[in-house]
Amino acid sequence: MLVGRERERRRLDALLAGARLGQSGVLVISGEAGIGKTTLLDDVRGRTSDMRLLGVTGTEGERDLPFAGLAQLVRLTEVDLSELPGPQAEALGIALAIRKGRNADRFAVGAGLLSLLTARSEDRPICLLIDDAHLIDRPTQDALLFAARRLLADAVCMIIACRAGEPCRLADSALPALVLLGIDAAATREILRAEDRPFSPRLVERVVELSLGNPLAIRELAADPSALTDRPAGFPQRLPDTLSEVYARRAADLQPDVLLAARCAAVAGEDLAVVTRTCRNVGITVSSLDQAVDAGLVVVDGARVKFRHPLIRSAFYATAPPAIRRQLHAAVAEALEGEADRRLWHLSEATLGPDEAVAAGMEQVADRAAGRAAYAVAATAADRAAALSPRAADRARRLSSAATWAWRGGEIERARGLLADALQLGPGREVASRALHLWGVIAARSGAIDEARDVLLEAATDAADPVNALASLAEAVNCCFYLGDVATAVEIAATIVPELERASDVRARARGSIAAGCARILAGLDGSELIKAGLRFVAERPEHDPDLASWTVVGALFLRDSRTGRALLDAVVADRRAHSAVGELPHLLFHVARDRAAGDRWDRAAADYGEAIGLARELGQRTELAASLAGLAWLEARQGRAVARVHAEEALELCRPSSIHVMEIWAQLALADLAYGDGEVAAAAGAYQGVADRLDELGLRDVDLSPEPELVECRLRLGQPAGAGELATRYAHRAEAKGQPWALARAARLAALLAVDADLDERFGRALALHAATLDVFETARTQLLYGSRLRRARRRVDARQVLASALETFVGLGAEPWARAAADELAATGATVVRPDEDPTSRLTARELQIAVLLSEGRTTREAAGALFVSPKTVEYHLRNIYAKLGIASRSELAGHLARR
Numbered sequence: 001m002l003v004g005r006e007r008e009r010r011r012l013d014a015l016l017a018g019a020r021l022g023q024s025g026v027l028v029i030s031g032e033a034g035i036g037k038t039t040l041l042d043d044v045r046g047r048t049s050d051m052r053l054l055g056v057t058g059t060e061g062e063r064d065l066p067f068a069g070l071a072q073l074v075r076l077t078e079v080d081l082s083e084l085p086g087p088q089a090e091a092l093g094i095a096l097a098i099r100k101g102r103n104a105d106r107f108a109v110g111a112g113l114l115s116l117l118t119a120r121s122e123d124r125p126i127c128l129l130i131d132d133a134h135l136i137d138r139p140t141q142d143a144l145l146f147a148a149r150r151l152l153a154d155a156v157c158m159i160i161a162c163r164a165g166e167p168c169r170l171a172d173s174a175l176p177a178l179v180l181l182g183i184d185a186a187a188t189r190e191i192l193r194a195e196d197r198p199f200s201p202r203l204v205e206r207v208v209e210l211s212l213g214n215p216l217a218i219r220e221l222a223a224d225p226s227a228l229t230d231r232p233a234g235f236p237q238r239l240p241d242t243l244s245e246v247y248a249r250r251a252a253d254l255q256p257d258v259l260l261a262a263r264c265a266a267v268a269g270e271d272l273a274v275v276t277r278t279c280r281n282v283g284i285t286v287s288s289l290d291q292a293v294d295a296g297l298v299v300v301d302g303a304r305v306k307f308r309h310p311l312i313r314s315a316f317y318a319t320a321p322p323a324i325r326r327q328l329h330a331a332v333a334e335a336l337e338g339e340a341d342r343r344l345w346h347l348s349e350a351t352l353g354p355d356e357a358v359a360a361g362m363e364q365v366a367d368r369a370a371g372r373a374a375y376a377v378a379a380t381a382a383d384r385a386a387a388l389s390p391r392a393a394d395r396a397r398r399l400s401s402a403a404t405w406a407w408r409g410g411e412i413e414r415a416r417g418l419l420a421d422a423l424q425l426g427p428g429r430e431v432a433s434r435a436l437h438l439w440g441v442i443a444a445r446s447g448a449i450d451e452a453r454d455v456l457l458e459a460a461t462d463a464a465d466p467v468n469a470l471a472s473l474a475e476a477v478n479c480c481f482y483l484g485d486v487a488t489a490v491e492i493a494a495t496i497v498p499e500l501e502r503a504s505d506v507r508a509r510a511r512g513s514i515a516a517g518c519a520r521i522l523a524g525l526d527g528s529e530l531i532k533a534g535l536r537f538v539a540e541r542p543e544h545d546p547d548l549a550s551w552t553v554v555g556a557l558f559l560r561d562s563r564t565g566r567a568l569l570d571a572v573v574a575d576r577r578a579h580s581a582v583g584e585l586p587h588l589l590f591h592v593a594r595d596r597a598a599g600d601r602w603d604r605a606a607a608d609y610g611e612a613i614g615l616a617r618e619l620g621q622r623t624e625l626a627a628s629l630a631g632l633a634w635l636e637a638r639q640g641r642a643v644a645r646v647h648a649e650e651a652l653e654l655c656r657p658s659s660i661h662v663m664e665i666w667a668q669l670a671l672a673d674l675a676y677g678d679g680e681v682a683a684a685a686g687a688y689q690g691v692a693d694r695l696d697e698l699g700l701r702d703v704d705l706s707p708e709p710e711l712v713e714c715r716l717r718l719g720q721p722a723g724a725g726e727l728a729t730r731y732a733h734r735a736e737a738k739g740q741p742w743a744l745a746r747a748a749r750l751a752a753l754l755a756v757d758a759d760l761d762e763r764f765g766r767a768l769a770l771h772a773a774t775l776d777v778f779e780t781a782r783t784q785l786l787y788g789s790r791l792r793r794a795r796r797r798v799d800a801r802q803v804l805a806s807a808l809e810t811f812v813g814l815g816a817e818p819w820a821r822a823a824a825d826e827l828a829a830t831g832a833t834v835v836r837p838d839e840d841p842t843s844r845l846t847a848r849e850l851q852i853a854v855l856l857s858e859g860r861t862t863r864e865a866a867g868a869l870f871v872s873p874k875t876v877e878y879h880l881r882n883i884y885a886k887l888g889i890a891s892r893s894e895l896a897g898h899l900a901r902r
Contacts, residue, residue, distance in 0.1 A: 004187025031180030034216025058135030061269030066374030069140035088112035108580030110146025138376030182213020375409030396427035484661030510537035524701030610847025677818030
């Protein structure tokens with residue numbers, strides 16, 4: 001009977017109605033034990049006859065079994081898998097032990113679940129009911145969370161119930177939530193009346209007082225009057241402690257054999273056959289459970305043994321002395337047949353003190369779980385193996401492995417704690433090196449960049465193998481890039497170069513070569529040949545290597561020319577998308593977006609930045625979040641969008657406490673560019689000077705970061721030419737030292753800007769020729785704008801028109817509105833008739849809409865776009881309708897034409 005839950009029922013009814021109409025919905029219901037979560041789900045279950053119902057209930061016995069909850073929820077077969085995209089099918093198949101294999105990506109499992117649910121909902125709405133979610137294994141929780149965050153326009157609703165105060169990934173997320181509180185006094189009295197038992201008014205009020213509106217407590221307290229008189233009036237105790245004590249008293253009242261049989265069931269789980277064998281192993285018969293059944297504590301349903309409430313099971317287990325608990329776990333281990341991992345889990349709980357045989361077995365359990373992408377389970381198993389290890393060296397190694405699995409499962413703080421425990425044991429060099437390397441990687445992704453650099457350098461020093469040393473040194477260079485620590489980067493590069501010949505592994509040589517080249521470029525030196533050599537190593541490999549994906553993108557970006565490495569960028573990202581490697585995407589998308597923003601695909605760059613920001617927030621990758629926010633702000637500033645300030649300020653809030661200096665520079669450049677585009681030249685000059693001073697303070701010599709060309713322009717516009725020639729000369733020397741066309745073109749533009757009228761064509765012609773070797777059409781158009789402006793002032797209006805018209809066309813196509821206005825003004829001043837560009841409606845698209853618009857305009861199908869973005873085809877169609885409305889178009893061909901014109 002459901003009493004006093006009208007408000008909650010209305011909310012759940014709305015969720016069901018939405019799913020029936022093709023509008024997805026998710027709700028997490030949390031509350032204390034017995035508050036009525038399961039009753040609410042049962043009530044929903046009775047109203048879903050027209051829907052496909054999928055359900056799973058978490059249990060203590062399966063919370064450490066990889067994907068036990070997912071297997072119960074979806075019950076897949078090989079036929080079902082064949083209908084999913086290949087990598088997702090493979091990941092789900094391995095996770096659920098339907099297919100053989102290893103190293104499934106945990107995000108690919110979540111993407112596979114999403115694809116499965118949305119596909120199954122096409123012919124009939126789906127309702128997922130997840131009860132006791134806090135007891136569901138962590139890998140299943142992660143898969144459910146991945147899917148829940150992406151449900152939007154499909155006939156799917158997901159209702160999740162979990163106990164308040166218990167760790168639960170689904171409850172800790174930002175999913176819509178409902179906190180279930182106790183029912184009111186009137187509803188409490190209604191439940192008591194339905195019990196059809198005489199209660200004195202005083203006892204009724206004691207139930208109201210002690211139960212706090214908890215329906216289960218109301219019934220249990222009414223059934224056990226002694227619980228109502230044990231405590232003085234005015235001192236109610238919060239649940240579930242009161243309820244646990246009720247169950248503990250009932251357990252103590254049972255006959256010894258009945259109590260032992262109930263405890264066997266509490267440890268063995270729901271399988272009646274296993275419970276029967278466990279009882280036999282401790283010298284009793286399973287029929288001893290009958291009294292517990294009669295007492296309303298246990299229910300035997302077919303081949304399953306269930307406790308009427310999880311608290312009952314907890315009470316039986318918690319009140320057992322430790323020696324009895326160990327005896328019961330040993331009996332269960334003996335009773336299990338053909339379930340090696342479960343048997344080892346119970347053996348580990350039955351073991352008192354170190355035992356290498358059991359520890360080695362648990363290490364194998366961890367390895368098998370990790371192979372199925374059940375990283376949280378793997379971390380727990382490896383941690384248990386470490387606790388049982390007799391030797392300190394084995395304990396340290398297993399703790400380090402546990403930390404690796406915790407990190408891959410997204411449990412950052414847990415991984416840190418495990419690594420700290422491992423390092424305290426004084427492990428050997430290789431174990432210490434691997435542990436320190438992981439510590440450094442975690443710190444780098446979490447925003448502690450300076451700590452990461454130091455730890456990674458220590459890891460490289462401890463490494464006996466050149467391959468491991470190069471891996472740590474390369475990551476340390478990456479930290480130096482974010483920190484703007486040029487001096488250390490150059491020292492590391494000097495260490496890397498001799499190590500390249502010692503390393504036999506091609507991947508290590510590629511990573512090290514690219515890192516060393518990037519370090520030299522940061523210092524204003526020529527590192528292009530090292531980067532190109534590293535990219536050649538990558539190109540020689542027959543298929544995309546996930547270990548090299550990010551370095552491939554970084555190397556191509558640092559070269560900044562149109563000839564080297566660009567073909568690899570899209571291929572690398574597409575490969576990682578195809579494998580649903582979501583955790584790698586924020587880092588990759590940031591670099592790819594930066595590359596596109598330095599070319600002619602600003603729409604695609606904005607889409608990539610938007611996706612990277614969303615994923616980085618979801619995954620807790622603070623460093624990548626700061627990077628993409630800064631990059632997006634820089635792009636938006638050039639488009640004249642006020643939101644650039646919001647993104648730049650958030651980036652600065654992340655960068656400053658974490659010493660992410662390069663992204664701090666980019667965010668400050670964005671604010672300077674925004675001021676310049678708005679015509680606030682004096683403010684822009686001050687901001688550019690501040691950036692230049694900060695670069696000098698950090699010792700960052702990479703000429704590509706320098707705002708000196710913009711600073712010279714500002715000073716000339718303000719009528720302050722003093723020192724402009726000196727700045728231009730210094731910039732030219734640094735550009736020549738790097739030797740790459742992007743900076744050389746900007747240096748040539750400065751020289752042309754300061755040239756006399758007679759030299760305009762030669763000087764600007766040289767700058768434009770250098771621009772032609774890059775993909776940065778914005779910089780080309782800026783040079784054309786300055787060239788046309790000088791030509792107009794030299795009274796060469798006809799010559800100026802052609803150059804200015806080309807600049808205007810480029811700015812309009814990019815959506816660089818302030819620059820388009822400036823070019824239009826200059827062109828009008830030549831006497832030409834100018835059609836002023838309207839506001840680009842593309843700027844009104846959300847980040848997700850822009851991503852979908854770009855993918856569809858490039859010829860991808862709805863299903864292909866959905867797969868790339870880890871959403872459903874119907875979600876793509878939902879966003880597409882909004883895109884059409886905002887752009888005033890009605891077809892994909894019009895969409896492609898609109899973006900092509902831009």
